[in-house]
Amino acid sequence: MPERPLNVTYMETIVHMGTHVDAPRHFYIDGPGMDEIPLERMIGEGVVIRLEKAVNEEIGVDDLAAAKPRIEPGDIVAIDTGWSGRWxxxxxxxxxxxxxxxxxxxxxxxxxxxxxDTATPDLPHDLRPKDFQFPVHCVLLKDGVLISEQIANLHKFGGRRVEFLFCPLSIEGCDGAPARVLARTLS
Known part of the structure; x- marks a missing residue:
């Protein structure tokens, strides 16, 4: 710093660590990468649903269908299991x-x-068979439903409709990206 009036940080990372967004390219070679996903897909209204679940417990259709507030077409759906506190x-x-x-x-x-708020929406590591192929990722991403993992602080918005801003790095051709996620309660 004394010789030059600036700092320059070098960063090297795996894009699927910490809070991040998965692009369809994560599991589909011909799927869009992060730079090809329109911003409208990562911003907008949605819900934060609180689902109290135990270790290795499944979240089923009945859990989602009964969630409050109700999930609507076009929503961003954030699932707060309270697991971020176990990082x-x-x-x-x-x-x-x-x-x-x-x-x-x-x-x-x-x-x-x-x-x-977990490492993945798919099966936990301990429950995976040898030939595990990440089927939940594949179902969601195949139809263009983006995935964001390791979200913190969802408890602050549990049971509310919110406005979300998912702000991943727009890395050309990349299968995912670290992201800043912002939310505010809708009045």
């Missing part, structure tokens, strides 16, 4: 997860993005 603990990778039927239900509801 850094042995339980972190034994999180609640979406059933395949629940993922398809979200597609059928025409949501545009699903956000979770």
């Amino acid at each position: 850094g603990t042995p339980e972190w990778n034994r999180h609640p997860y979406l059933s395949l039927e629940a993922a398809q239900w979200l597609v059928d509801q025409k949501v545009k993005l699903v956000a979770v």
Whole structure:
């Protein structure tokens, strides 16, 4: 700093660490990368639903259908399981997860993005068979429903309609990107 009046930070990262957004290219080679996803897909109204679940417990269609506020077409759906508070603990990778039927239900509801406070909406590591292929990711991304993982502070908005801003880095051709996620309660 004394020789030059500026700082320059070098950054190297895996784009699927910390809070991030998955692009369809994450599982589909011909799917759009982060730079090809219109901003309208990452901003807008949605809901934060609170679902109290235990270690390795499934989130099913009935859980989503009964959620308040009701999930509407075009919504961004954030699922608050309370798991973000377990970051850094042995339980972190034994999180609640979406059933395949629940993922398809979200597609059928025409949501545009699903956000979770866990490492993934798919099965936790301990429950995965040897030939695990991330079926929840595939169902959602195949139909253009974006995924955001490792969201913090959802408890502040639980049970409310909110306006979301998912702000991932627009990395050319990339399968995902670190993101800043902002939300505010709608009046």
